[in-house]
Amino acid sequence: MNVISIANFKGGVGKTTTAINLAAGLQKKGKKVLLIDVDPQANLTQSLGITEDIEKSIYTILRQEAFGEETNITDVLLNASGLDLIPSSLDLAGAELELASVYGREQILSQLIQPLQGYDFVFIDCPPSMSMLTINALVSSDFVLIPLQAEFLPLKGVRSFLKHFELVKKLNKKIKLLGFVLTKYDYRKKMNQEIKSQLQEEFSEAMIFKTHIRSNIALANAQEQGKDIFTYDKNANGAKDYSEFTIEFLSKFM
Numbered sequence: 001m002n003v004i005s006i007a008n009f010k011g012g013v014g015k016t017t018t019a020i021n022l023a024a025g026l027q028k029k030g031k032k033v034l035l036i037d038v039d040p041q042a043n044l045t046q047s048l049g050i051t052e053d054i055e056k057s058i059y060t061i062l063r064q065e066a067f068g069e070e071t072n073i074t075d076v077l078l079n080a081s082g083l084d085l086i087p088s089s090l091d092l093a094g095a096e097l098e099l100a101s102v103y104g105r106e107q108i109l110s111q112l113i114q115p116l117q118g119y120d121f122v123f124i125d126c127p128p129s130m131s132m133l134t135i136n137a138l139v140s141s142d143f144v145l146i147p148l149q150a151e152f153l154p155l156k157g158v159r160s161f162l163k164h165f166e167l168v169k170k171l172n173k174k175i176k177l178l179g180f181v182l183t184k185y186d187y188r189k190k191m192n193q194e195i196k197s198q199l200q201e202e203f204s205e206a207m208i209f210k211t212h213i214r215s216n217i218a219l220a221n222a223q224e225q226g227k228d229i230f231t232y233d234k235n236a237n238g239a240k241d242y243s244e245f246t247i248e249f250l251s252k253f254m
């Protein structure tokens with residue numbers, strides 16, 4: 001089982017979109033995949049069609065585990081739009097304060113997912129900040145995947161992320177950087193090419209996925225309808241890109 005956090009401090013760079021469509025792409029290839037939403041915005045949960053209030057979420061089990069109650073992560077497991085999901089809820093925003101004084105608070109999620117079995121890949125969709133929830137995700141993970149939008153100068157954000165990442169490594173020695181994936185990419189824009197070159201200069205070329213996810217409105221529309229891109233429109237550029245990305249992603253695990 002490979003546990004992978006999808007993270008970037010910057011908002012709106014395609015973390016959630018990548019979580020859904022990479023998971024759906026892998027599932028199409030016969031892999032068993034689980035998605036965990038640890039973002040209090042609950043975008044991943046909502047984007048898989050769960051829009052009503054749910055009784056039990058990741059918040060429920062994080063609290064139970066933190067306060068020493070008997071709990072099982074599969075108690076909150078759902079099947080949403082064909083994907084296995086541990087959902088989030090808006091009240092997760094309270095977890096930060098509530099768990100602030102809990103001993104070993106960085107390890108709560110890691111303990112919760114330890115008994116999980118039968119999945120090839122577990123993806124954790126992180127909020128756009130280095131919160132206690134992001135730290136929990138990174139402490140639980142074997143890898144971190146960083147979606148990056150090549151529109152603005154993203155290097156400052158990436159450097160800041162990597163600085164925090166080094167600190168997290170003290171808590172989780174096994175975690176590795178899987179790589180950067182460029183999203184909302186526009187081959188016609190000079191800026192996009194420039195940012196890519198800068199990234200290649202600063203980090204090794206092997207760290208940047210060759211597949212770029214093009215800017216494609218179908219990806220946003222699919223998300224709005226609570227579907228993955230392959231179900232929504234298998235001929236869309238977004239479906240082609242995420243399909244290619246899935247293959248490149250899998251090649252790293254061969």
Ligand SMILES: Nc1ncnc2c1ncn2[C@@H]1O[C@H](COP(=O)(O)OP(=O)(O)OP(=O)(O)O)[C@@H](O)[C@H]1O
Binds near residue numbers: 217
């Ligand atoms: N390649 C793309 N082309 C066009 N729109 C996209 C693409 N990827 C994502 N989007 C849209 O951009 C918005 C932000 O994407 P997404 O929610 O995946 O980002 P995020 O990094 O998870 O954001 P947050 O930091 O708020 O969690 C969404 O409306 C999504 O549908």
Ligand SMILES: [Mg+2]
Binds near residue numbers: 016017125
């Ligand atoms: Mg998101």
